[in-house]
Amino acid sequence: MKLTDREQDGVVVLEPRGKIMGGPDATLLHDKLYEFIQQGRTKVVIDLSRIEWMNSTGLGILIQGYTTLRNSDGQLKLAKVTDKIQSLLTITKLVSVFDAYDTVEDAIASFN
């Protein structure tokens, strides 16, 4: 997995690419989220459109990010969830946990 980030309207937009399968992938996203929290940047959108697939490690990372940001008075939202990831969120019932939006812009606007 590769990870880039940018800021738009006061919201951090994370753009992971590739596959999230475990090992180094897990620490990369986790460390980045902690970096933002320490900087006081706690409104985060993850654009999942470039993720080919993720396994339970990826779902665990999303849960960890969601919980960590919420405990810091922030929020994690998802955008452009692919069909494959949506299917995983549905079968694991995590679809009820995450706020997901069709576009990054809609996800950013939801913070207001």
Place this chain on the structure above:
Amino acid sequence: MMKPVIKGNRIWIPSNQEYLSDVDVFIEGILRGFGADESAVADIAISVSELVNNAILHGNKSASDKAVTVTISKSDGCVEISVTDQGAGFDPCDIENPIDDANLMKEVGRGIFIVRSLMDQVEIEASDRGTTVIVTKCI
């Protein structure tokens, strides 16, 4: 230090997650050679990554002298993959249901549940010499 070894339709990797991508490249390449569509390739690749993670972390407990073996074959339009570790085995009944409300926000514990959802058949053979999980999906 051990390195991944590929022989025919089998790959051996040391018990280290840095080799997950070696297994993925190996499995996805063979699946495309079998003619699997991209959705089936992803479902099987996700499942194999779950099983190899379990074998490394829970089976072999990341011991450097233990390996994980992954074998893939196709018969009658169905792909069969086995993942074997050299750990102490486990009781599948000990796995908690990850969709229970009490477990929903846990960061771990969904691997086998996802494998059972994505694959057509899952068999677990556990002993004190290791665990083999055999999964099948018709493509």
